[in-house]
Amino acid sequence: MEPLIRVRGLGKQFGPGCPRCLALTGPEADTNLCPACGTVVACHGIHFDLYPGEALGVVGESGSGKSTLVRLLHFEWPASCGTMEIHRSALAGLGLDDAGGEGGAYSGNLLACNDFRKRQLRHLLMGIVYQNPHLGLRMGISAGGNIAERLLGAGWRNIARMRARAAELLDKTEVPVSRMDEPPANFSGGMQQRVQIAKALSNNPLLLFLDEVTTGLDLSVQARVLDLIRNLSHEFKLALLVVSHDLGVINLLCQRTMVMKAGRVVESGLTDQILQDPQHRYSQLLVASQL
Numbered sequence: 001m002e003p004l005i006r007v008r009g010l011g012k013q014f015g016p017g018c019p020r021c022l023a024l025t026g027p028e029a030d031t032n033l034c035p036a037c038g039t040v041v042a043c044h045g046i047h048f049d050l051y052p053g054e055a056l057g058v059v060g061e062s063g064s065g066k067s068t069l070v071r072l073l074h075f076e077w078p079a080s081c082g083t084m085e086i087h088r089s090a091l092a093g094l095g096l097d098d099a100g101g102e103g104g105a106y107s108g109n110l111l112a113c114n115d116f117r118k119r120q121l122r123h124l125l126m127g128i129v130y131q132n133p134h135l136g137l138r139m140g141i142s143a144g145g146n147i148a149e150r151l152l153g154a155g156w157r158n159i160a161r162m163r164a165r166a167a168e169l170l171d172k173t174e175v176p177v178s179r180m181d182e183p184p185a186n187f188s189g190g191m192q193q194r195v196q197i198a199k200a201l202s203n204n205p206l207l208l209f210l211d212e213v214t215t216g217l218d219l220s221v222q223a224r225v226l227d228l229i230r231n232l233s234h235e236f237k238l239a240l241l242v243v244s245h246d247l248g249v250i251n252l253l254c255q256r257t258m259v260m261k262a263g264r265v266v267e268s269g270l271t272d273q274i275l276q277d278p279q280h281r282y283s284q285l286l287v288a289s290q291l
Protein backbone atom coordinates (compact mmCIF):
# COMPACT_ATOMS: atom_id res chain seq x y z
CA MET A 1 0.00 0.00 0.00
CA GLU A 2 1.25 3.46 -0.87
CA PRO A 3 0.80 6.61 1.25
CA LEU A 4 -2.34 8.68 0.78
CA ILE A 5 -0.46 11.89 1.52
CA ARG A 6 3.22 12.77 1.26
CA VAL A 7 4.53 15.87 3.00
CA ARG A 8 8.06 17.11 2.38
CA GLY A 9 10.05 20.06 3.73
CA LEU A 10 6.99 21.86 5.05
CA GLY A 11 7.60 25.09 6.93
CA LYS A 12 5.98 28.29 8.15
CA GLN A 13 7.60 31.48 9.34
CA PHE A 14 5.94 34.58 10.73
CA GLY A 15 8.15 37.60 10.18
CA PRO A 16 10.62 39.08 7.72
CA GLY A 17 13.16 36.23 7.93
CA CYS A 18 16.94 36.55 7.83
CA PRO A 19 19.83 34.24 6.88
CA ARG A 20 20.24 33.13 10.49
CA CYS A 21 16.61 32.22 11.39
CA LEU A 22 17.08 28.48 10.97
CA ALA A 23 20.48 28.29 12.67
CA LEU A 24 19.34 30.29 15.69
CA THR A 25 16.05 28.46 16.33
CA GLY A 26 14.99 24.87 16.98
CA PRO A 27 15.20 22.27 19.73
CA GLU A 28 18.86 22.91 20.61
CA ALA A 29 18.36 26.66 20.81
CA ASP A 30 15.13 25.83 22.70
CA THR A 31 13.22 28.58 20.93
CA ASN A 32 11.32 29.18 17.70
CA LEU A 33 11.99 32.93 17.86
CA CYS A 34 14.95 34.18 15.82
CA PRO A 35 16.93 36.54 18.10
CA ALA A 36 18.45 38.29 15.09
CA CYS A 37 15.26 39.39 13.34
CA GLY A 38 12.29 38.46 15.53
CA THR A 39 10.82 35.96 13.08
CA VAL A 40 8.87 33.02 14.52
CA VAL A 41 9.86 29.75 12.87
CA ALA A 42 6.54 28.08 13.73
CA CYS A 43 7.47 24.88 11.94
CA HIS A 44 10.24 23.79 9.61
CA GLY A 45 11.38 20.74 7.63
CA ILE A 46 8.27 18.66 8.35
CA HIS A 47 8.47 15.35 6.50
CA PHE A 48 6.02 12.45 6.74
CA ASP A 49 3.83 9.96 4.89
CA LEU A 50 0.27 9.23 5.94
CA TYR A 51 -1.24 5.94 4.82
CA PRO A 52 -4.93 5.36 4.05
CA GLY A 53 -6.81 4.52 7.23
CA GLU A 54 -3.80 5.23 9.45
CA ALA A 55 -3.75 7.43 12.56
CA LEU A 56 -0.56 9.49 12.88
CA GLY A 57 0.07 11.42 16.09
CA VAL A 58 1.74 14.81 16.50
CA VAL A 59 2.75 15.50 20.08
CA GLY A 60 4.67 18.33 21.71
CA GLU A 61 4.36 21.10 24.24
CA SER A 62 2.29 24.21 23.66
CA GLY A 63 3.88 26.42 20.99
CA SER A 64 5.84 23.61 19.33
CA GLY A 65 4.04 24.15 16.01
CA LYS A 66 1.36 21.44 15.98
CA SER A 67 -1.62 23.63 15.11
CA THR A 68 0.42 25.52 12.53
CA LEU A 69 1.12 22.21 10.80
CA VAL A 70 -2.61 21.42 10.68
CA ARG A 71 -3.48 24.85 9.35
CA LEU A 72 -0.96 24.52 6.54
CA LEU A 73 -2.25 21.09 5.55
CA HIS A 74 -5.88 22.28 5.73
CA PHE A 75 -4.99 25.24 3.45
CA GLU A 76 -5.91 27.84 6.08
CA TRP A 77 -2.49 29.46 6.04
CA PRO A 78 -0.06 29.59 3.13
CA ALA A 79 3.13 27.60 3.75
CA SER A 80 6.51 29.33 3.60
CA CYS A 81 8.06 26.26 1.96
CA GLY A 82 7.46 22.61 1.28
CA THR A 83 5.06 20.33 -0.54
CA MET A 84 2.03 18.16 0.09
CA GLU A 85 1.06 15.55 -2.47
CA ILE A 86 -1.83 13.10 -2.67
CA HIS A 87 -2.01 9.72 -4.34
CA ARG A 88 -3.70 10.10 -7.71
CA SER A 89 -5.98 7.12 -7.07
CA ALA A 90 -7.55 9.05 -4.16
CA LEU A 91 -8.18 12.05 -6.40
CA ALA A 92 -9.82 9.82 -8.97
CA GLY A 93 -11.94 8.21 -6.23
CA LEU A 94 -13.20 11.66 -5.26
CA GLY A 95 -14.18 12.36 -8.83
CA LEU A 96 -11.52 15.05 -9.13
CA ASP A 97 -9.41 15.35 -12.20
CA ASP A 98 -5.69 15.55 -11.88
CA ALA A 99 -4.09 18.42 -9.98
CA GLY A 100 -1.27 18.70 -12.50
CA GLY A 101 2.30 17.73 -11.75
CA GLU A 102 4.77 15.49 -13.43
CA GLY A 103 2.89 12.23 -13.80
CA GLY A 104 3.57 9.17 -11.69
CA ALA A 105 1.55 7.96 -8.72
CA TYR A 106 1.32 11.33 -6.98
CA SER A 107 -0.32 14.64 -7.77
CA GLY A 108 1.62 17.84 -7.96
CA ASN A 109 2.06 20.01 -4.86
CA LEU A 110 -1.43 20.66 -3.46
CA LEU A 111 -0.15 23.69 -1.53
CA ALA A 112 0.47 25.40 -4.87
CA CYS A 113 -3.06 24.89 -6.19
CA ASN A 114 -5.42 27.81 -6.72
CA ASP A 115 -8.07 28.73 -4.14
CA PHE A 116 -10.89 27.04 -6.04
CA ARG A 117 -9.01 23.78 -6.11
CA LYS A 118 -8.07 24.05 -2.43
CA ARG A 119 -11.71 24.62 -1.51
CA GLN A 120 -12.71 21.56 -3.52
CA LEU A 121 -10.07 19.44 -1.79
CA ARG A 122 -11.09 20.77 1.62
CA HIS A 123 -14.74 19.95 0.93
CA LEU A 124 -14.27 16.51 -0.61
CA LEU A 125 -11.05 15.13 0.83
CA MET A 126 -10.67 16.62 4.30
CA GLY A 127 -12.45 17.11 7.59
CA ILE A 128 -11.26 18.97 10.66
CA VAL A 129 -12.17 19.15 14.35
CA TYR A 130 -10.76 22.05 16.35
CA GLN A 131 -10.08 22.30 20.06
CA ASN A 132 -12.23 25.42 20.15
CA PRO A 133 -15.75 24.57 18.93
CA HIS A 134 -16.26 28.22 17.97
CA LEU A 135 -13.75 27.69 15.15
CA GLY A 136 -15.55 24.63 13.81
CA LEU A 137 -19.21 25.50 14.37
CA ARG A 138 -21.54 28.41 13.98
CA MET A 139 -23.07 28.66 17.41
CA GLY A 140 -26.16 30.59 16.30
CA ILE A 141 -27.54 28.11 13.77
CA SER A 142 -28.86 24.61 14.53
CA ALA A 143 -26.65 21.54 14.84
CA GLY A 144 -28.37 20.12 11.76
CA GLY A 145 -27.82 23.40 9.93
CA ASN A 146 -24.09 23.27 10.67
CA ILE A 147 -23.90 19.87 9.02
CA ALA A 148 -26.10 20.96 6.10
CA GLU A 149 -23.74 23.89 5.44
CA ARG A 150 -20.86 21.50 5.02
CA LEU A 151 -22.92 19.26 2.74
CA LEU A 152 -23.81 22.26 0.57
CA GLY A 153 -20.09 22.95 0.25
CA ALA A 154 -19.57 19.37 -0.92
CA GLY A 155 -22.24 19.80 -3.61
CA TRP A 156 -25.35 18.41 -1.93
CA ARG A 157 -28.60 20.15 -2.89
CA ASN A 158 -31.63 18.07 -1.77
CA ILE A 159 -32.85 19.46 1.58
CA ALA A 160 -34.64 16.30 2.76
CA ARG A 161 -31.58 14.19 2.02
CA MET A 162 -29.29 16.63 3.80
CA ARG A 163 -31.55 16.54 6.84
CA ALA A 164 -31.57 12.75 6.84
CA ARG A 165 -27.79 12.69 6.53
CA ALA A 166 -27.41 15.15 9.41
CA ALA A 167 -29.70 13.04 11.61
CA GLU A 168 -27.76 9.90 10.73
CA LEU A 169 -24.43 11.52 11.63
CA LEU A 170 -25.68 13.03 14.87
CA ASP A 171 -26.94 9.59 15.82
CA LYS A 172 -23.56 8.03 14.97
CA THR A 173 -21.78 10.59 17.12
CA GLU A 174 -24.23 10.05 19.98
CA VAL A 175 -25.91 13.44 19.86
CA PRO A 176 -29.66 13.02 20.54
CA VAL A 177 -31.33 13.50 17.16
CA SER A 178 -34.20 15.22 18.99
CA ARG A 179 -31.79 18.13 19.55
CA MET A 180 -30.70 18.62 15.94
CA ASP A 181 -32.71 21.84 15.60
CA GLU A 182 -31.06 23.40 18.65
CA PRO A 183 -27.97 25.58 18.24
CA PRO A 184 -24.69 24.13 19.54
CA ALA A 185 -24.49 27.10 21.92
CA ASN A 186 -27.02 25.17 24.06
CA PHE A 187 -24.82 22.07 24.23
CA SER A 188 -22.15 20.87 26.65
CA GLY A 189 -18.49 21.00 25.58
CA GLY A 190 -18.44 17.26 24.91
CA MET A 191 -21.56 17.45 22.79
CA GLN A 192 -20.21 20.40 20.80
CA GLN A 193 -17.18 18.25 19.92
CA ARG A 194 -19.52 15.47 18.83
CA VAL A 195 -21.35 17.88 16.52
CA GLN A 196 -18.00 19.01 15.11
CA ILE A 197 -17.12 15.37 14.47
CA ALA A 198 -20.49 14.75 12.79
CA LYS A 199 -19.93 17.79 10.59
CA ALA A 200 -16.38 16.75 9.73
CA LEU A 201 -17.53 13.28 8.68
CA SER A 202 -20.57 14.41 6.71
CA ASN A 203 -18.87 14.41 3.30
CA ASN A 204 -17.10 11.06 3.82
CA PRO A 205 -13.57 12.50 3.94
CA LEU A 206 -10.46 10.37 3.49
CA LEU A 207 -8.41 12.58 5.77
CA LEU A 208 -9.41 13.98 9.17
CA PHE A 209 -7.43 16.52 11.20
CA LEU A 210 -8.00 16.47 14.97
CA ASP A 211 -6.41 19.39 16.84
CA GLU A 212 -6.57 18.88 20.63
CA VAL A 213 -10.19 17.78 20.31
CA THR A 214 -10.56 16.58 23.90
CA THR A 215 -8.38 19.15 25.64
CA GLY A 216 -10.37 20.89 28.35
CA LEU A 217 -13.11 18.25 28.60
CA ASP A 218 -13.75 16.29 31.80
CA LEU A 219 -11.79 13.05 31.87
CA SER A 220 -14.86 10.82 31.59
CA VAL A 221 -16.18 12.85 28.64
CA GLN A 222 -12.70 12.79 27.06
CA ALA A 223 -12.59 9.00 27.24
CA ARG A 224 -15.97 8.66 25.56
CA VAL A 225 -15.16 11.11 22.77
CA LEU A 226 -11.84 9.36 22.09
CA ASP A 227 -13.60 6.01 22.01
CA LEU A 228 -16.08 7.41 19.53
CA ILE A 229 -13.28 8.76 17.32
CA ARG A 230 -11.52 5.42 17.38
CA ASN A 231 -14.65 3.54 16.33
CA LEU A 232 -15.69 6.01 13.66
CA SER A 233 -12.21 6.21 12.17
CA HIS A 234 -12.33 2.45 11.59
CA GLU A 235 -15.87 2.54 10.25
CA PHE A 236 -15.10 5.41 7.85
CA LYS A 237 -11.57 4.12 7.07
CA LEU A 238 -10.19 7.56 7.83
CA ALA A 239 -6.60 8.63 7.75
CA LEU A 240 -6.20 10.71 10.94
CA LEU A 241 -3.66 13.35 11.87
CA VAL A 242 -4.08 13.56 15.64
CA VAL A 243 -2.55 16.61 17.32
CA SER A 244 -2.26 16.66 21.10
CA HIS A 245 0.04 17.75 23.90
CA ASP A 246 -1.23 14.66 25.76
CA LEU A 247 0.64 11.40 25.15
CA GLY A 248 -2.32 9.49 26.57
CA VAL A 249 -4.52 10.67 23.70
CA ILE A 250 -1.84 9.86 21.14
CA ASN A 251 -1.23 6.45 22.66
CA LEU A 252 -4.91 5.59 22.50
CA LEU A 253 -5.39 6.54 18.85
CA CYS A 254 -2.10 6.43 16.97
CA GLN A 255 0.23 3.67 15.76
CA ARG A 256 2.89 6.15 14.71
CA THR A 257 3.87 9.48 16.21
CA MET A 258 5.99 12.54 15.51
CA VAL A 259 7.38 14.48 18.47
CA MET A 260 7.68 18.23 17.89
CA LYS A 261 9.78 20.77 19.73
CA ALA A 262 10.37 24.41 18.78
CA GLY A 263 8.91 23.93 15.31
CA ARG A 264 10.91 20.82 14.40
CA VAL A 265 10.15 17.10 14.46
CA VAL A 266 12.77 15.71 16.85
CA GLU A 267 11.71 12.07 16.74
CA SER A 268 9.22 9.93 14.86
CA GLY A 269 8.33 6.27 14.89
CA LEU A 270 6.02 3.72 16.43
CA THR A 271 4.11 5.20 19.36
CA ASP A 272 4.88 2.21 21.59
CA GLN A 273 8.58 2.57 20.93
CA ILE A 274 8.58 6.28 21.63
CA LEU A 275 6.72 5.72 24.89
CA GLN A 276 8.92 2.83 26.02
CA ASP A 277 12.29 3.92 24.74
CA PRO A 278 12.32 7.57 23.65
CA GLN A 279 15.55 8.49 21.85
CA HIS A 280 15.64 12.27 21.77
CA ARG A 281 16.29 14.10 25.02
CA TYR A 282 13.15 16.16 24.56
CA SER A 283 10.98 13.05 23.96
CA GLN A 284 12.46 11.56 27.13
CA LEU A 285 11.45 14.67 29.08
CA LEU A 286 7.97 14.65 27.56
CA VAL A 287 7.40 10.98 28.38
CA ALA A 288 8.82 11.36 31.88
CA SER A 289 6.67 14.40 32.61
CA GLN A 290 3.51 12.49 31.72
CA LEU A 291 4.25 9.17 33.50
Ligand SMILES: Nc1ncnc2c1ncn2[C@@H]1O[C@H](COP(=O)(O)OP(=O)(O)O)[C@@H](O)[C@H]1O
Pocket residue numbers: 014032040041042060061062063064065066067068069
Ligand atom coordinates in the same frame (compact mmCIF):
# COMPACT_ATOMS: atom_id res chain seq x y z
N1 LIG B 1 -0.29 34.51 13.37
C1 LIG B 1 0.85 34.29 14.06
N2 LIG B 1 1.81 35.24 14.11
C2 LIG B 1 2.97 35.01 14.78
N3 LIG B 1 3.25 33.88 15.44
C3 LIG B 1 2.34 32.92 15.44
C4 LIG B 1 1.09 33.06 14.76
N4 LIG B 1 0.38 31.91 14.93
C5 LIG B 1 1.14 31.11 15.69
N5 LIG B 1 2.32 31.72 16.00
C6 LIG B 1 3.42 31.13 16.79
O1 LIG B 1 3.81 29.91 16.19
C7 LIG B 1 4.28 29.02 17.19
C8 LIG B 1 3.58 27.71 17.03
O2 LIG B 1 2.22 27.87 17.41
P1 LIG B 1 1.17 26.68 17.32
O3 LIG B 1 1.30 26.02 16.01
O4 LIG B 1 -0.15 27.22 17.69
O5 LIG B 1 1.69 25.68 18.45
P2 LIG B 1 0.95 24.49 19.20
O6 LIG B 1 -0.30 24.17 18.45
O7 LIG B 1 1.95 23.38 19.20
O8 LIG B 1 0.67 24.97 20.59
C9 LIG B 1 4.03 29.71 18.54
O9 LIG B 1 5.26 30.27 18.97
C10 LIG B 1 3.01 30.76 18.19
O10 LIG B 1 3.14 31.85 19.07
Ligand SMILES: [Mg+2]
Pocket residue numbers: 066067068212
Ligand atom coordinates in the same frame (compact mmCIF):
# COMPACT_ATOMS: atom_id res chain seq x y z
MG1 LIG C 1 -2.27 24.12 19.14
Ligand SMILES: [Zn+2]
Pocket residue numbers: 017018019020021022034035036037038039
Ligand atom coordinates in the same frame (compact mmCIF):
# COMPACT_ATOMS: atom_id res chain seq x y z
ZN1 LIG D 1 16.03 35.68 11.59
